[in-house]
Amino acid sequence: MNELISRLKTLGFTEYESRIFLALLQGHLMSATEIAESAKIRRTDVYNVLKSFVEKGYCNEIETNTILKYEMIDPDVVLDKIELKIQNERDRQIATFKDTFKELKPLYRSKENERDKISNIELIRGYNQHREEKFVKLLKGAKKEILFMIRLEMYISDEVDKTAEKFIKSGGVIKSIYEVGTNFKVKKDGKWTDGSTADLIKIFSKFEKYGEQVKLSRSKIPNFTVFDRETVFVNIVDKSVPRYNEADIIVKNKDYAESMTEVFDTFWEKSYTLKEYKKIKS
Numbered sequence: 001m002n003e004l005i006s007r008l009k010t011l012g013f014t015e016y017e018s019r020i021f022l023a024l025l026q027g028h029l030m031s032a033t034e035i036a037e038s039a040k041i042r043r044t045d046v047y048n049v050l051k052s053f054v055e056k057g058y059c060n061e062i063e064t065n066t067i068l069k070y071e072m073i074d075p076d077v078v079l080d081k082i083e084l085k086i087q088n089e090r091d092r093q094i095a096t097f098k099d100t101f102k103e104l105k106p107l108y109r110s111k112e113n114e115r116d117k118i119s120n121i122e123l124i125r126g127y128n129q130h131r132e133e134k135f136v137k138l139l140k141g142a143k144k145e146i147l148f149m150i151r152l153e154m155y156i157s158d159e160v161d162k163t164a165e166k167f168i169k170s171g172g173v174i175k176s177i178y179e180v181g182t183n184f185k186v187k188k189d190g191k192w193t194d195g196s197t198a199d200l201i202k203i204f205s206k207f208e209k210y211g212e213q214v215k216l217s218r219s220k221i222p223n224f225t226v227f228d229r230e231t232v233f234v235n236i237v238d239k240s241v242p243r244y245n246e247a248d249i250i251v252k253n254k255d256y257a258e259s260m261t262e263v264f265d266t267f268w269e270k271s272y273t274l275k276e277y278k279k280i281k282s
Contacts, residue, residue, distance in 0.1 A: 011082065016041055020049045024059050024072040031067050057081055120252040134250065138227050139163050147226040147264045148176035161207075168211035175213040177264070177271050178204070179221045197281050204274050215271035226264060229257045 001022065008018035019039035024030065027038060032050060036043040050070055053059045058078050062069045072078070124134060139146065140163055164174055180200060204214050223235035234249045251257070272280070 011086075016045055017049050017052075020046060020053070021058070024053070024070060025075065027072075029062065029069045029071050031069050035070065056085075122250040124248040124250070134248070135225070135233055136160060136163060138225075138231060138233055138250070139167070142167060142172060142227045144228050145173045145226075146175075146228075147261060148174065148178075149221050149224050149264055149267065150176065151179045151221060151223050164207075164212060165210040173213070174211070175215075175264075175268065176207070177215050177217055177221060177267050179217050179219070180277070201274070201278060201281075204277075208274060214274055215268055216274065216277045217267060217271040219267075219270075221267055222263070224260060226257050226260050229261055230254050232257050232260050 004022060005015070005018040008021060009015065013021060016039070019041055020035055023035045023038035027034065030038070032046050033043055035050070036046045039046070050059070050061070054061045054070075057073065058081065059070050059072050062071060139160065146164070146167065168174055204216070207214050225233045227233070230252065232249075232251045232253075234251070236247045236249065
């Protein structure tokens with residue numbers, strides 16, 4: 001019996017409610033006095049609980065010629081009522097949680113300390129989805145110009161492609177320098193496989209088709225992207241460390257962004273156009 005009381009308490013019943021519930025469940029047309037005796041609690045502590053159970057539809061209150069008597073409703077019906085109550089409370093909690101976080105979200109990093117204002121540098125460690133989300137967020141926030149320098153190892157995600165295409169259609173400029181090598185991979189039939197020169201040319205032709213200005217480099221290039229000459233996203237690539245130890249750096253500094261733009265322009269001048277690359281490979 002003590003175990004059943006403990007289980008009922010985990011469902012939200014109090015100690016007295018659990019004892020009275022079990023007394024009603026076992027009895028038939030019981031008076032408040034009989035319920036108190038069965039539950040082993042004082043009769044004065046029974047009335048408020050019985051009133052609550054009647055209101056919730058757990059038991060019936062029956063008038064006799066002398067006193068009120070109480071009888072438990074079919075347990076299956078009571079179970080449905082309790083289950084519905086739990087679901088409704090859970091739905092309310094989730095709704096309150098979501099509403100609260102809508103108000104909390106704008107407060108996220110809304111106050112910068114003096115150190116943040118000076119450096120404005122963010123370090124993202126580890127190889128995970130969060131890094132890609134940060135990059136896509138910067139991509140979607142760009143207004144005029146995006147300068148890519150990429151050591152292309154795997155074909156860029158569809159989300160990045162679609163965002164870039166939309167950016168160009170709205171008047172933005174995208175210039176990209178891709179390092180081409182022998183370790184390039186593409187996804188075919190759901191699997192990553194070694195890519196060919198034809199695969200590379202097909203992908204870059206697609207980029208040019210939607211307006212991206214593409215150049216290819218056979219030299220090693222740094223992995224970074226400059227957004228509107230204000231923000232630089234740098235990917236630190238080191239083959240000697242595991243991917244989970246890789247890191248990205250986001251620098252929001254106009255002077256630094258201008259310096260990196262000059263680096264980009266230097267590589268841009270000595271890189272191949274797609275047309276020139278096709279001639280080399282033909």
